[in-house]
Amino acid sequence: MKTVIVYDSAFGNTKAIADTLVSRLGSKATAVPVDRFDARQIRAGDLLVIGSPINGWRPTPKITKALVELAARGLSGVRAAAFDTRVKLFIHGDAAKKITRTLKAAGASIVTGPMAFYVKGSEGPLLGGETERAASWAGDLIASLKDRGSPGTV
Numbered sequence: 001m002k003t004v005i006v007y008d009s010a011f012g013n014t015k016a017i018a019d020t021l022v023s024r025l026g027s028k029a030t031a032v033p034v035d036r037f038d039a040r041q042i043r044a045g046d047l048l049v050i051g052s053p054i055n056g057w058r059p060t061p062k063i064t065k066a067l068v069e070l071a072a073r074g075l076s077g078v079r080a081a082a083f084d085t086r087v088k089l090f091i092h093g094d095a096a097k098k099i100t101r102t103l104k105a106a107g108a109s110i111v112t113g114p115m116a117f118y119v120k121g122s123e124g125p126l127l128g129g130e131t132e133r134a135a136s137w138a139g140d141l142i143a144s145l146k147d148r149g150s151p152g153t154v
């Protein structure tokens, strides 16, 4: 059983959140850029976390493609969660909720709700406090695994 955090990132902000999650989740967790992700890496019992910037109100095309491949294989027995990075706008769209819905429809068990992290402008950096919020969200992921009687990844 392992934890895989798959992310897309043009300017490094989503990667920074993924790296923070890995640093909290421990040695069995890895962050994998979506370009290097192969859906066959994911097995029942794994925790799969997907992170995407919002691009044009939705996940990036590369994350959407990875989701199509994951859904084709099915995610029964896989635990999953999703986050996005976004700009603080009145209308910003969404990626994490859409990803979460897709993961669930593919059979994954959603361990915690979608999470948003905020960047300054398109290129960032992350707004103050977002790294700490990511560390806190990692704690939610760990707690949800323990709640389900998992042997744990940390």
Ligand SMILES: Cc1cc2nc3c(=O)[nH]c(=O)nc-3n(C[C@H](O)[C@H](O)[C@H](O)COP(=O)(O)O)c2cc1C
Pocket (backbone or CB within 6 Å): 008, 009, 010, 011, 012, 013, 014, 015, 053, 054, 055, 056, 057, 058, 085, 086, 087, 088, 089, 091, 092, 093, 119, 121, 122, 123, 124
């Ligand atoms: C082409 C493009 C479209 C974007 N569309 C949105 C959007 O619809 N809503 C939003 O909140 N942010 C939008 N953004 C801002 C991105 O969310 C931001 O660039 C991203 O979170 C940065 O993450 P990264 O450094 O990992 O690429 C857009 C950025 C780009 C470059």
